[in-house]
């Protein structure tokens with residue numbers, strides 16, 4: 282059984298981030314340029330750690346398994362576009378390699394970040410947006426309890442094809458995590 286934890290990213294995570302940047306599906310889903318040179322990615326990562334945007338909470342997703350008893354970084358989860366006045370933010374979940382996808386990691390990490398957003402940061406609304414072809418992310422959002430609120434038709438071009446973008450939202454009172462999942466980890 283996997284254990285999933287969230288923690289701040291640190292400089293020694295750079296090697297993993299470089300590995301993920303070579304996964305085209307990951308880059309396309311997350312708006313990263315495909316094939317970005319390692320030096321540019323490193324510059325971006327150093328800036329992110331030293332001078333993080335004030336409206337972003339980003340946490341690394343770490344799994345602990347018999348193969349990785351000390352924990353293994355497999356992706357990250359964000360609350361971005363944090364708006365303290367409106368008490369809202371946008372969720373993003375990204376698992377770096379196909380081998381770690383489809384095992385419940387995104388679900389556990391997403392629930393933990395929702396808990397931090399609603400319980401610790403005092404948010405009242407969390408949104409998400411996903412391309413129509415990303416059925417995995419859409420299923421994940423719906424499993425977490427997000428409500429489909431709208432569709433931006435033919436809104437973004439990906440690999441030469443205009444795609445619809447699905448807009449999801451969850452209000453604080455709609456967050457009902459399943460019992461038996463330990464959620465609270467500090468957002469600080």
Ligand SMILES: CC(C)(COP(=O)(O)OP(=O)(O)OC[C@H]1O[C@@H](n2cnc3c(N)ncnc32)[C@H](O)[C@@H]1OP(=O)(O)O)[C@@H](O)C(=O)NCCC(=O)NCCS
Nearest residue numbers: 307310374375376382383384385386387388417418420421
């Ligand atoms: C999308 C992503 C975050 C989902 O995380 P994950 O860890 O793979 O998903 P989980 O294993 O937690 O699965 C949660 C739910 O998603 C759905 N799901 C998982 N794998 C799926 C697949 N291959 N096809 C369709 N739905 C799938 C299921 O509803 C699943 O619930 P279930 O196992 O009870 O059926 C992850 O696959 C990923 O990072 N992909 C690449 C980048 C990306 O698309 N990021 C999103 C940007 S908006």
